[in-house]
Amino acid sequence: MPTGGRKSEPGRVRAAIPVRVGTISLAEGRLVRSDVRWLKEDGQACRAGDLIGYCNIAMAAGDAGAFAEESFDLQVAFAAPVAGIFRRQADASRGGYIARLAASPWRDDQLVGHIEPAADAPRDADPQPRRLFLAGRRPQAIIEDRSGLLTGWHDRRRAWWGEGVDTTLIGAGTCEQDAILRGEDMPFHALFMASEAGHVVLTQGEPLVPSARILIERMARTADDVAAIRADAIAGLAAGAAAPTAADWLFMGALLNGLEHSPLNESHDLLDGGGLRRVGPAGALCLSLGAELPVLFRHKRLGYAINCHGYRLVACGVAVRQWIRTHFEMVERTVDAVRADYATLAHHARLFAVNLISTQGHEMVRNYAMLDAQTFAQLGTVRSKRLNLMLHDLAADDRVDIVDGDAISARLGMSVHLPDGTHASGAINAAIRAELLAAMRARGVFSR
Amino acid sequence: MWIAISLPRFAEQVTVKASRIYATPGQWLDPGSALLDLTVDMSVGALRDCPPVSACRIVMREGAWLRALPFGPGDEVPADVSVALLSTEADEPEAAPGRDARVTIATILHHADWWTQE
Numbered sequence: 001m002p003t004g005g006r007k008s009e010p011g012r013v014r015a016a017i018p019v020r021v022g023t024i025s026l027a028e029g030r031l032v033r034s035d036v037r038w039l040k041e042d043g044q045a046c047r048a049g050d051l052i053g054y055c056n057i058a059m060a061a062g063d064a065g066a067f068a069e070e071s072f073d074l075q076v077a078f079a080a081p082v083a084g085i086f087r088r089q090a091d092a093s094r095g096g097y098i099a100r101l102a103a104s105p106w107r108d109d110q111l112v113g114h115i116e117p118a119a120d121a122p123r124d125a126d127p128q129p130r131r132l133f134l135a136g137r138r139p140q141a142i143i144e145d146r147s148g149l150l151t152g153w154h155d156r157r158r159a160w161w162g163e164g165v166d167t168t169l170i171g172a173g174t175c176e177q178d179a180i181l182r183g184e185d186m187p188f189h190a191l192f193m194a195s196e197a198g199h200v201v202l203t204q205g206e207p208l209v210p211s212a213r214i215l216i217e218r219m220a221r222t223a224d225d226v227a228a229i230r231a232d233a234i235a236g237l238a239a240g241a242a243a244p245t246a247a248d249w250l251f252m253g254a255l256l257n258g259l260e261h262s263p264l265n266e267s268h269d270l271l272d273g274g275g276l277r278r279v280g281p282a283g284a285l286c287l288s289l290g291a292e293l294p295v296l297f298r299h300k301r302l303g304y305a306i307n308c309h310g311y312r313l314v315a316c317g318v319a320v321r322q323w324i325r326t327h328f329e330m331v332e333r334t335v336d337a338v339r340a341d342y343a344t345l346a347h348h349a350r351l352f353a354v355n356l357i358s359t360q361g362h363e364m365v366r367n368y369a370m371l372d373a374q375t376f377a378q379l380g381t382v383r384s385k386r387l388n389l390m391l392h393d394l395a396a397d398d399r400v401d402i403v404d405g406d407a408i409s410a411r412l413g414m415s416v417h418l419p420d421g422t423h424a425s426g427a428i429n430a431a432i433r434a435e436l437l438a439a440m441r442a443r444g445v446f447s448r
Numbered sequence: 449m450w451i452a453i454s455l456p457r458f459a460e461q462v463t464v465k466a467s468r469i470y471a472t473p474g475q476w477l478d479p480g481s482a483l484l485d486l487t488v489d490m491s492v493g494a495l496r497d498c499p500p501v502s503a504c505r506i507v508m509r510e511g512a513w514l515r516a517l518p519f520g521p522g523d524e525v526p527a528d529v530s531v532a533l534l535s536t537e538a539d540e541p542e543a544a545p546g547r548d549a550r551v552t553i554a555t556i557l558h559h560a561d562w563w564t565q566e
Binding site: 175293294295309310311313314330360362363364365366367370371372375378379380381383419420421422423 | 456457458459479480482488490491497498499500501502504505507509551552553554555556557558559560561562563
């Protein structure tokens, strides 16, 4: 227990603010937790909202149905209520596996530590620490990685403040969704530092890239469809000339996992101060226009599509490549097809879309009319511009809000902030995140 | 006059390779003729999860005779050499290039190419 506070004004001492794990309105014994793992050193300065430590948590016996898909990777992190100096509670963590495995009863008054408020910390600040809940769904239980906060391979990662949720937003697209929503420091922290309420679901079905077509097909897929896809894939892979390797089966398992889950149909368990509850399918969806790759592969007999980055297809094993070559046809993904799929998705959720970067620094085209038809049809920047314009058409009909990554990249400078033409700097990601949040608030999403 | 096609400065560390060739030495190239495609890999030689590889096509903006194209599909194209040498007359004796050729360098979609690689 700290001995007191720190002087903020001459002659006045502000009391240290206790940080407790806090109330979760569940019957005693229903929730268990690990000891605390630290995110701040003892005596380290922190800003209001900085995460200072976290626990793994789990529903005890009797609540086996809650968080069934995320039971191994459910965590809660504690945020500093005000800026100041963090003092750890000595008995809050014994370290080791005791700080990794949820095995102790949750007691609301357990201290995590104290904050000695900074001199300029608001005196009317809510002294209750906020709690950020995090959950990850492993594609397979054996993929265990308890090394940190929401670490490991998850096909779905979620986060929400424990003081209330107003809307669920799903992020589905390319790796830019991870950069924008999960951020680059503490998972989801940058996003949640700027939002009062909300529930973010980041879906990543590698090697399947969740384009609009993939999301729509997953929504409509029945249990019979799933069974047919599984049976065909297993038979097709095993019947090929090349014997599948372990890596091939892992690739196929991940692909099937992506095909079988439908993010837009899923409901979600939430824990917060009020206890346990379940929320229905998401009301908002953030898409990457970059997920609309120029071609996708459609199964010749079953009709379903797979959408994978080319570098994944090059890297996958011979048996998988043979299976795709034999059973799928390559289909061009036209702008009109993307438009139709976005319009369909707009019926199911409020759409936000990060547009495409539509220029390349080394491109020099002074006269498009000079190009032959084949070259013109292959121009990447023209396709990007046409897709961006398509978004404007949909926005004019109030079916999507555009997050203008194209303009942000141009404003910040691509040579510095997008040096390889593909991977953006933290500044670009932060600006896109801010523009997304502004667009969401304007629509009443995460607005409280 | 002999003229040369030089590569733009893509980045500090970049690997550029010829991927498709559309013309042969001795051939007249009209404005708008495609000369070759390049892959531009900015992975700086390291394996990457998401390799920043793009493709571009060099297209003539003026007519000229192709005199030398020393690269074939798969060949690396160094940054400091000419991709191709051309001349304004068919039988003009070899000479140092008097200027750069007028060309278009267009980024092209190459997703399907990944699939044809073995």
